[in-house]
Amino acid sequence: MGQFENFYITTPIYYVNDKPHIGHAYTSLICDVTARFMKLAGKSVRFTTGTDEHGQKVEKAAKAKGMQPKEFTDEVSVSFRKLAELMNFQYGDFIRTTEERHKKAVIALWNRLEERKQIYLDSYSGWYSVRDEAFYQESELIDGKAPTGAEVEWVKEESYFFRLSNWQNKLLELYENQLNFIFPESRKNEVVSFVKSGLTDLSISRTSFNWGIKVPGNHKHVIYVWVDALTNYLTSVGFPNTEDEKYKRFLETDNSFNVHVIGKDILRFHAIYWPAILLAADLPLPKQIAVHGWWLNEGEKISKSLGSIIDPTGLAQEFGVDQLRYFLLREGSFGQDGNFSKKNMISRINSELANNIGNLVQRTISFLHKQCSGIVPAVDRNLLKSDESLPNCKAILDQVMDHLLKYEFNHIILLITNISSEANAYIDKSAPWTLSRTDRERMNLVIYKLLEYIRIIGTLLQPIIPKSAEMILDQLQIPREKRDLKSLCKTCVSLGVTLTKPTPIFLRFDVREEK
Template structure:
């Protein structure tokens, strides 16, 4: 009989970003469920990969004087290296630049076209010429400014192919209704249903404004836009349109695991495309939450996106894998803090699990010369423990099938607690004092060791290295994934008389204060180095090309329809200037009038929201507030500052 299949995917990660803790989170979660399914007898296909096309990559490559493919190659290597360090057991790594992927995407496009679901029309949007990017109305800042460079955008049209997504609106709603597992967690399902009920618009699926992508078949001045290109990876990795492919059997996917920000693409765009293609829909799309770092949203600009490589070096792979899945329910947002991480390591890993192993094997060494004792004299408490073990297997299975990783770990740690309590209650050290109790002592230590063997199976999907280390110390040879799980799950499988391996602590305790102090110092050093390396030295003549003058603010008023801008009239001594400044969130107009401030006087005039601005007021940024540079009253307007 062939094994049942199980197919799980991470999103493909965009190569315009480098791997951070959010990527690690998704990928570790998929790894855990993959390992669990493999050990419980499934034929697993675990897919991850990279999304490499699009205008952002084209531009980023240009800036770095690389070809887009060269840029992608370097970032892809960083992902692959990280997955190796994190012990990720993916079966395949797909890149959207793979030839086989391109072929499948073009085939999908053609099929949708042949089904009458794709038509040529015009795409209209707000275009920023310097950024070469279209923005939607809602993305624009202050009227019609580009959210990336803040310059004015213009409404532009370009020819584009469209996917007739609205055609599938009712069919999709019906599918979601009839398949409560299709979108998880349930709270997210309601959000998506509401979105669909507002009415689906047709989707622009090609662009002519950039080149870096997969050409539209039979109309090569268009490239296929991100939706069809990226989402199709889940079936192109299986060579789905090739009827001879031996990987087709994995479809439909059991889980697409995604961040909540891309849930809509996966539960609206993707299933309607599949409907058009006549391909069955994935069973479940699961949206997990986001991580903040020490209470702050992670972002490129804040520079607080923690590098997982650094974390692994500092704390080890398994503690990081454990922490990510234990700390927060999958599906909710979580906060990463060093304090919480160190606490988990010390209490759950070093104290509860590490100590259990250490004291049990320590006693086996002391009382039985390191040889596994025998199960000789049963007591009620042993039977209770075996019952607890069976219950734990059942609840872990149920939780993992729901991707409730933290609940599975809570169950496992209840068993850790039960085993520690078993030892406290049976008190082998007391039994050892009397030869009469020898049989009972053997039984107790045998039972405790067998419980630890069971734990090694349960924690294996989460912390594979640790599980194998525990098995080495217990001197067990059987591989975890390739054995019959139902056999391995049985109790009393340890072989009496065998010698145990070398006993060493698996998780040393960490000194919280010392580590946090070290991290702070490292950050400071790095920050200083960054500052030094970033700022280029200039000579005096260079500096003098910037003309800074003292200016007295005569008038100030809010710019209508703008939250950020203030229009100022400033006396520069021999002339009066109008300057628009983005400080409305930090000052009311009245606060500013009468202040003498520093003004860059020879800045080229520019229009902000249609209003002429002739200069710039210098200000410091404190968090998200601005503080203008104020000069003493005795400084006359027009005074040169140098």
């Protein structure tokens, strides 16, 4: 896998004008699973998320509820923390842009840009979308609206500008020279095309509202919400203290890899504005911007107005957290839009989790109890080596890591379910119930091999469905320190230990109950 020891992965910080939906859960899930795999691989990992709490949209949303902006953001920010807790996301830092440490980072970044003559005061006139918190050129409008479908308004006010146009060629060099800086390739092509069409300087302050971080030395201006929000990636590693151990480890060392995972709707901010700002401020760049697609609801675009928003909390409560995690990773193909369907979700849970993996664990350990009183039998190691080969752990691990670096979680899951299918087929082929009467030594070997299959499956499932994988490995009594990826090819199920009776891990769902 990648030649790095330190791994820094971030979600975008989520805008708090409304409660979290399936898109927020999916982005965080991608980061969580990747971070967990990296930890299991022995990397030093930092995973951050948080909430973006400034801007005109938040100010309007708070006013509509008759609340002060800070009171409103305190309330909504909690809902994102609760979602992260419910979905079992193991983030290391949750950043709120209303925190003092973040304000210091934003002001320090502004000052760096100003010192380097990258900011100037002028006046702005043009089309602005409050919903997107974004400026659009006339040529980008479609039927008088933003490309996203958002309403736009003509804005004319004094503004500070960032000299974005100065960095056009440097950005194109970056895209060309830094392998997979924008991933997947289709998104890179989109960005390159936009940058080649010509960049204009970016308005980075507003005077028509108050809810935000004030421009140093000119408090009638509020710093543009995207400059504010993007800075969170620096805040989390201790900026403006560039001597901070986290900053040095995750941004400055040669053996570090840092990636921003985002949805395709915020590509321009992350792949154009953010690297240009970092280049202008002489600060380290991310190694990658990884861009995933959107989720459709039964083939239709998710829309708040149409009532088709998918609530991850309700789904997790109905089907289980691990089941939801599994489905989103199994059904989604990174970079493309995914289609959410309850029918498909139930089908995946039943066929792949309950009937395949769950059944393998249940029938193997039940048979162990029936024939060996639950005691893992002694086997001849030489016989084990000369018998049909177990899964090749080294080859599996190489494949998993190759898929992981391309965010191909559906391929990783397919690899795991195929191992389980092989194990179930091995049971049927070996017929240990017949061997129990004719060849006990051979029966013991079959049981042990099946336990090894399950250990491999349980180990690889840990980042994907953590609690269920833990149940599997607990039933095998695998020591916690031997559940990492380095142990995958070295550890074996201990001989002679008594395993507890199997506990069902995955419940089946009745499709007929769902409309």
